[in-house]
């Protein structure tokens with residue numbers, strides 16, 4: 489479906505141009521012109537400068553400025569690598585998949601531009617294991633076509649620039665979206681996070697300088713180089729320029745991916761793009777960054793969807809996977825579902841995350857089965873307090889805001905599940921001690 493709010497898509501171009509996944513069609517619509525321009529008219533540093541000037545921010549979640557990240561890559565250490573994060577494991581996120589399936593050459597061109605800018609000759613796209621079909625058909629075909637026409641391989645477009653691009657599948661683990669766990673997995677080790685520093689820009693893949701960017705981030709680069717930073721800045725806000733793919737799911741009439749300029753209100757996404765809530769019900773809660781986000785109440789519908797405004801409203805934009813709860817949704821059920829996910833996906837490296845998600849899941853289950861007391865609600869708070877700031881990586885930290893805001897916003901629902909103290913078996917105090 490064509491977004492009602494953009495004349496033409498920047499990323500989801502297959503919605504305007506049929507078969508743009510084919511190289512001939514992509515070329516007929518300006519494909520690889522940005523790469524030609526960069527290789528023939530720009531020094532590598534100028535490509536980085538243009539991306540910096542565009543204000544493009546990483547679309548994998550953290551929103552770090554992309555050009556600044558490229559600028560960190562030391563030029564005196566070789567080899568250098570580009571790694572594309574196509575893990576896309578956050579619940580409710582399905583945007584990178586659509587880009588790779590429907591507009592893969594724009595991603596490949598973005599990778600080539602990034603590699604040229606940082607002086608890398610090898611790049612990898614790391615995908616979650618569930619992307620096997622995509623990686624072995626459409627995406628591999630696009631890579632093969634790009635090699636055949638000289639957009640990848642040796643002496644690209646008869647210049648000194650060479651680039652090999654490999655597709656690599658993980659086994660399907662949320663933690664492998666975390667960039668250092670991804671690098672471990674790509675190297676063949678267990679997918680667990682590394683301590684930082686050193687950061688991947690200095691010591692990444694095989695301890696060499698490595699740029700890691702999300703699929704959507706890199707798909708933005710060809711239009712930026714083709715049309716310039718000023719053109720890109722016509723979309724979005726001053727601090728959050730450009731367009732973004734918003735993944736909309738939950739209790740809406742039309743779930744799906746919608747590409748909008750950053751800074752549009754949440755209401756626009758739900759009401760105009762998603763055609764409102766099923767049965768005309770009221771919005772009860774918004775999870776703007778999938779399971780990892782602080783939940784926003786239904787009174788926050790006018791919050792602009794950009795990095796600053798979402799943080800100002802007490803949550804985050806993250807990868808912009810908006811899961812919508814309506815007045816009929818069971819908030820405790822939804823929170824338990826997220827906790828089960830995190831418990832399953834905790835990599836086990838650190839005890840606050842491994843044990844914390846385990847105990848949270850246990851207490852949620854107890855409450856939902858009618859065996860919990862008010863003390864168990866307190867216990868949920870105690871567990872997240874002890875997890876916060878103590879986890880080795882952000883996976884465990886992501887658990888905290890969802891539980892905390894769920895407890896705050898939907899206190900009545902939790903309390904309605906809690907039985908009186910003398911009606912239930914005594915909550916085990918040693919749950920708390922186990923986390924100390």
Ligand SMILES: Cc1cc2nc3c(=O)[nH]c(=O)nc-3n(C[C@H](O)[C@H](O)[C@H](O)COP(=O)(O)O)c2cc1C
Nearest residue numbers: 546547548573575576577665666667701702705882
């Ligand atoms: C637990 C966890 C899961 C993550 N999953 C993804 C993911 O699936 N895709 C992604 O691009 N970034 C993910 N990230 C963020 C990456 O670590 C990293 O910031 C990102 O790939 C950088 O690319 P960008 O600057 O283009 O956003 C995850 C982070 C954490 C802590």
